[in-house]
Amino acid sequence: MWGDRRSFHELHELLGECWDCENADMSRAEGCSYIGVISYFSYEVRHAFMGDRLLTLDDKPVKDWSDEMFQLFEKEMERFEVGIELTWPHMLFIMASWWECLRHQDCPMRVLGIIREFTVNIEQLLQQRSKTQYPKIEPYLHGAIYAANPYLMHFMEHINYEYLRWSTFSRVTLSTLAEEMACAAFGTYQYEDFMATLKKQAKKLDCPIEKLRAKVDEWVYEIEL
Template sequence: MLHITPTPRGIGVKLWGAHEDLNSFYEVIGKYWGEERNLTMTGSENRDKLISSFSYEVRKAFEGQRLKKKIDHSEIDEVQYFGAEISWIHFLFFLAALKFNMRYSETTKFDIAMLLQVEYWLEKAMKDFDEIGARKLIGFIDGGIYEANEYIYHYMRKINMDFVMQGGGKKAFRELPELLEKAVFFTDEYEAYQTFLENEAKRLGCTVNDLEIDDDYVDYEGVKW
């Protein structure tokens, strides 16, 4: 069974599971990666980039290249758990992109059950870290982030960078819904960032998908999760 716990500084969560649990989650994600490209839908490449960056962390987790811990279920039964640290921003945007793609593919009860399990634990992790901040943030699990955003990966990277730079803690966590206004369709923040991306692409003579976020000055490896 998967479970999710908040990181000490509240930058994000630790996604935990036995090898089989994480592998199953990885396989479910894989079913909805790249499917919409066959429909030539706007933003499919951008959504795929977002989903694949998340699934990469899940794969690294069950391969034992991220976090590890052992839990005693009884005196004679010890289970090895594997995990990965994922920011709130990355997790919420991933869910938005995945749900969008699931609309255009056949889903099974297992797929839906897996998604509901993940959403349950993510909501619990929010409440466990800070009940006050969670009240406004939980709604973004089910909606808010514009799923059809053709530049959704770039929005995730920008908002995630802004959040990480705040250094974590309950104050930053409670301000997270305000940062996420940038991802809500028709808000001034959403339209302003879309204009910025399109102008930058025009200036550089490329597409928005070719743009990279300039976050070299952010010390991600030194972040205290």
């Protein structure tokens, strides 16, 4: 995602109107749900307009900061473009969480238009990847993700890990992405299997599921302190 600083700043403020994403008192349970996912997105957007993610100056990548660069960043904003890099699993979960926010919170009317614009852009990008495979991933952009899952963050990171693992071998096809995303759909074998894994690990460690933290290299869990 790329844009000027002002656009990213406005997006961050808009996300804040949907939910208090900067709430320092967020509970572990909230952080594990759709609230945590949308807060993660808000966090990335905020750091993007601060120049802490992707950054170009006059269409050239900026890799190192200096006092001179910082002064330009503050005084000549129009010369800069900022951005963030998100995986497809993260983007799909973010959109599902954003829709879930609308179900629970009174948001400004313009939010709906922006979400639809995001959706159309994502559809176009995925179709550019493969028009023939697009129908397999389309449901996960239009409601197949069970965003009311109280452990949505765990499911997102689990799928994202599998997605990144596949990407180390080759470019991940939409068919493969759709197979991994099946874990996010309530009632599927993959959903039930991973939920059972979380419950088993929580019982083993004698803690709530939301306090689990994955040690991804070994795919085991420990208690988040």
